[in-house]
Amino acid sequence: MATIEHPVCLRPGDSSDLDAVMKVMTEAFGDRYGEAWTRSQCAGILPMLGVSLVVAREGENIVGFSLSRSVADESELLLLAVLPSRHREGIGGLLLDNFVERSRSAGVTRVHLEVRDGNPAIEMYRTAGFRPVGRRRNYYHAPDGRRFDALTFAQDVFS
Numbered sequence: 001m002a003t004i005e006h007p008v009c010l011r012p013g014d015s016s017d018l019d020a021v022m023k024v025m026t027e028a029f030g031d032r033y034g035e036a037w038t039r040s041q042c043a044g045i046l047p048m049l050g051v052s053l054v055v056a057r058e059g060e061n062i063v064g065f066s067l068s069r070s071v072a073d074e075s076e077l078l079l080l081a082v083l084p085s086r087h088r089e090g091i092g093g094l095l096l097d098n099f100v101e102r103s104r105s106a107g108v109t110r111v112h113l114e115v116r117d118g119n120p121a122i123e124m125y126r127t128a129g130f131r132p133v134g135r136r137r138n139y140y141h142a143p144d145g146r147r148f149d150a151l152t153f154a155q156d157v158f159s
Protein backbone atom coordinates (compact mmCIF):
# COMPACT_ATOMS: atom_id res chain seq x y z
CA MET A 1 0.00 0.00 0.00
CA ALA A 2 1.32 3.50 -0.81
CA THR A 3 2.17 5.63 2.22
CA ILE A 4 1.27 9.31 2.35
CA GLU A 5 4.14 11.40 3.68
CA HIS A 6 3.33 14.10 6.20
CA PRO A 7 3.91 17.56 4.62
CA VAL A 8 5.67 18.62 7.83
CA CYS A 9 9.23 17.49 8.40
CA LEU A 10 11.24 17.45 11.60
CA ARG A 11 14.80 18.67 11.99
CA PRO A 12 17.08 19.54 14.91
CA GLY A 13 16.74 23.17 15.96
CA ASP A 14 19.17 25.64 17.49
CA SER A 15 19.25 29.19 18.85
CA SER A 16 18.70 30.61 15.36
CA ASP A 17 15.16 29.14 15.53
CA LEU A 18 14.26 30.93 18.76
CA ASP A 19 12.16 33.70 17.16
CA ALA A 20 9.97 31.14 15.40
CA VAL A 21 9.88 28.87 18.46
CA MET A 22 8.75 31.75 20.67
CA LYS A 23 5.97 32.60 18.21
CA VAL A 24 4.68 29.02 18.41
CA MET A 25 5.12 29.05 22.22
CA THR A 26 3.12 32.28 22.66
CA GLU A 27 0.31 31.25 20.34
CA ALA A 28 0.07 27.68 21.59
CA PHE A 29 0.24 28.23 25.35
CA GLY A 30 -1.14 31.76 25.69
CA ASP A 31 -0.62 33.28 29.13
CA ARG A 32 -3.58 31.89 31.05
CA TYR A 33 -1.87 29.12 32.99
CA GLY A 34 1.80 30.01 33.26
CA GLU A 35 2.91 27.03 31.15
CA ALA A 36 4.97 28.91 28.54
CA TRP A 37 8.68 29.46 28.97
CA THR A 38 10.32 32.83 28.39
CA ARG A 39 12.80 33.39 25.61
CA SER A 40 15.64 33.68 28.11
CA GLN A 41 14.67 30.36 29.74
CA CYS A 42 14.81 28.70 26.32
CA ALA A 43 18.05 30.40 25.33
CA GLY A 44 19.58 29.44 28.67
CA ILE A 45 18.79 25.75 28.46
CA LEU A 46 19.62 25.19 24.78
CA PRO A 47 23.42 24.99 25.16
CA MET A 48 23.18 22.54 28.07
CA LEU A 49 24.38 18.99 27.71
CA GLY A 50 21.62 16.54 26.75
CA VAL A 51 19.14 19.23 25.68
CA SER A 52 17.48 18.88 22.25
CA LEU A 53 15.25 21.21 20.31
CA VAL A 54 13.37 19.69 17.38
CA VAL A 55 11.35 21.89 15.05
CA ALA A 56 8.49 20.86 12.78
CA ARG A 57 8.88 22.67 9.50
CA GLU A 58 6.59 23.18 6.57
CA GLY A 59 8.54 24.91 3.86
CA GLU A 60 10.25 27.82 5.58
CA ASN A 61 7.71 27.99 8.41
CA ILE A 62 8.11 26.46 11.83
CA VAL A 63 4.72 25.14 12.93
CA GLY A 64 5.69 23.25 16.07
CA PHE A 65 8.57 22.19 18.28
CA SER A 66 9.67 19.94 21.11
CA LEU A 67 12.28 20.63 23.75
CA SER A 68 13.70 17.72 25.73
CA ARG A 69 16.55 16.78 27.99
CA SER A 70 18.32 13.46 28.57
CA VAL A 71 20.17 12.66 31.74
CA ALA A 72 21.75 9.20 32.06
CA ASP A 73 19.07 6.65 31.10
CA GLU A 74 16.10 9.03 31.45
CA SER A 75 14.66 11.65 29.09
CA GLU A 76 12.23 14.42 29.91
CA LEU A 77 9.93 16.15 27.45
CA LEU A 78 10.15 19.75 28.63
CA LEU A 79 7.89 21.42 26.05
CA LEU A 80 5.75 20.39 23.11
CA ALA A 81 3.72 22.92 21.12
CA VAL A 82 2.06 23.36 17.74
CA LEU A 83 0.55 26.50 16.20
CA PRO A 84 -3.18 26.50 17.11
CA SER A 85 -4.14 26.93 13.45
CA ARG A 86 -2.41 23.57 12.81
CA HIS A 87 -3.79 21.51 15.70
CA ARG A 88 -5.20 18.03 15.09
CA GLU A 89 -3.17 17.45 11.92
CA GLY A 90 -0.84 14.96 13.56
CA ILE A 91 2.09 17.36 14.07
CA GLY A 92 2.14 17.06 17.87
CA GLY A 93 2.02 13.27 17.49
CA LEU A 94 4.98 13.35 15.08
CA LEU A 95 7.01 15.38 17.56
CA LEU A 96 6.03 13.12 20.45
CA ASP A 97 6.88 9.92 18.55
CA ASN A 98 10.18 11.49 17.52
CA PHE A 99 10.99 12.27 21.18
CA VAL A 100 10.25 8.69 22.28
CA GLU A 101 12.16 7.16 19.35
CA ARG A 102 15.22 9.40 19.84
CA SER A 103 15.21 8.49 23.51
CA ARG A 104 14.95 4.78 22.75
CA SER A 105 17.77 4.96 20.19
CA ALA A 106 19.97 6.74 22.72
CA GLY A 107 19.55 3.86 25.17
CA VAL A 108 17.10 5.66 27.45
CA THR A 109 14.87 3.30 29.43
CA ARG A 110 12.31 5.73 30.83
CA VAL A 111 10.75 8.90 29.39
CA HIS A 112 8.73 11.36 31.41
CA LEU A 113 7.02 14.74 31.24
CA GLU A 114 5.04 17.20 33.30
CA VAL A 115 1.75 18.69 32.17
CA ARG A 116 -0.81 20.97 33.77
CA ASP A 117 -3.71 19.07 35.30
CA GLY A 118 -6.59 19.65 32.88
CA ASN A 119 -4.47 20.28 29.77
CA PRO A 120 -6.16 18.52 26.80
CA ALA A 121 -2.68 17.29 25.76
CA ILE A 122 -3.06 14.63 28.50
CA GLU A 123 -5.25 12.66 26.09
CA MET A 124 -2.40 12.60 23.57
CA TYR A 125 0.11 11.44 26.17
CA ARG A 126 -2.19 8.68 27.42
CA THR A 127 -2.82 7.49 23.87
CA ALA A 128 0.95 7.40 23.29
CA GLY A 129 1.41 5.09 26.27
CA PHE A 130 2.33 7.51 29.05
CA ARG A 131 0.90 6.78 32.49
CA PRO A 132 0.43 9.18 35.44
CA VAL A 133 3.04 8.70 38.15
CA GLY A 134 2.81 11.81 40.30
CA ARG A 135 1.38 15.22 41.03
CA ARG A 136 3.14 18.46 41.91
CA ARG A 137 0.77 20.75 43.72
CA ASN A 138 0.59 24.41 42.64
CA TYR A 139 3.43 23.96 40.16
CA TYR A 140 2.20 26.41 37.52
CA HIS A 141 1.75 30.07 38.45
CA ALA A 142 -0.76 31.96 36.28
CA PRO A 143 -0.29 35.71 35.78
CA ASP A 144 -3.57 36.34 37.67
CA GLY A 145 -2.22 34.61 40.77
CA ARG A 146 -3.96 31.25 40.35
CA ARG A 147 -1.94 28.07 40.79
CA PHE A 148 -2.34 24.80 38.90
CA ASP A 149 -1.06 21.33 39.69
CA ALA A 150 1.33 19.52 37.37
CA LEU A 151 0.83 15.84 36.64
CA THR A 152 3.90 13.74 35.94
CA PHE A 153 3.55 11.08 33.25
CA ALA A 154 6.10 8.40 32.41
CA GLN A 155 6.62 5.51 30.05
CA ASP A 156 9.20 2.75 30.05
CA VAL A 157 10.86 2.34 26.67
CA PHE A 158 12.96 -0.59 25.58
CA SER A 159 15.36 -0.78 22.69
Ligand SMILES: CC(C)(COP(=O)(O)OP(=O)(O)OC[C@H]1O[C@@H](n2cnc3c(N)ncnc32)[C@H](O)[C@@H]1OP(=O)(O)O)[C@@H](O)C(=O)NCCC(=O)NCCS
Pocket residue numbers: 028029078079080081082083086087088089090091092093094114115116119120121123124125127
Ligand atom coordinates in the same frame (compact mmCIF):
# COMPACT_ATOMS: atom_id res chain seq x y z
C1 LIG B 1 -0.77 19.33 22.72
C2 LIG B 1 -0.48 19.73 21.26
C3 LIG B 1 1.01 19.84 21.08
C4 LIG B 1 -1.05 18.63 20.34
O1 LIG B 1 -0.65 18.96 19.01
P1 LIG B 1 -1.49 18.46 17.73
O2 LIG B 1 -0.64 18.67 16.55
O3 LIG B 1 -2.83 19.09 17.74
O4 LIG B 1 -1.65 16.91 18.08
P2 LIG B 1 -2.04 15.74 17.04
O5 LIG B 1 -2.84 16.30 15.91
O6 LIG B 1 -0.81 15.00 16.69
O7 LIG B 1 -2.97 14.83 17.97
C5 LIG B 1 -2.69 13.45 18.12
C6 LIG B 1 -3.77 12.85 18.99
O8 LIG B 1 -3.65 13.36 20.35
C7 LIG B 1 -4.98 13.56 20.88
N1 LIG B 1 -5.20 14.99 21.08
C8 LIG B 1 -4.41 16.02 20.63
N2 LIG B 1 -4.94 17.21 21.03
C9 LIG B 1 -6.05 16.91 21.73
C10 LIG B 1 -7.02 17.70 22.39
N3 LIG B 1 -6.95 19.04 22.43
N4 LIG B 1 -8.05 17.08 23.00
C11 LIG B 1 -8.15 15.73 23.00
N5 LIG B 1 -7.25 14.91 22.37
C12 LIG B 1 -6.22 15.50 21.76
C13 LIG B 1 -5.96 12.99 19.88
O9 LIG B 1 -6.09 11.62 20.15
C14 LIG B 1 -5.19 13.19 18.58
O10 LIG B 1 -5.58 12.33 17.56
P3 LIG B 1 -6.88 12.72 16.64
O11 LIG B 1 -6.72 14.14 16.20
O12 LIG B 1 -6.79 11.73 15.52
O13 LIG B 1 -8.07 12.55 17.52
C15 LIG B 1 -1.20 21.07 20.91
O14 LIG B 1 -2.55 20.96 21.28
C16 LIG B 1 -0.61 22.27 21.60
O15 LIG B 1 0.31 22.91 21.10
N6 LIG B 1 -1.18 22.65 22.76
C17 LIG B 1 -0.72 23.84 23.49
C18 LIG B 1 0.62 23.60 24.13
C19 LIG B 1 0.54 22.47 25.16
O16 LIG B 1 -0.33 22.46 26.02
N7 LIG B 1 1.49 21.50 25.07
C20 LIG B 1 1.50 20.33 25.93
C21 LIG B 1 2.11 20.57 27.25
S1 LIG B 1 3.89 20.73 27.16
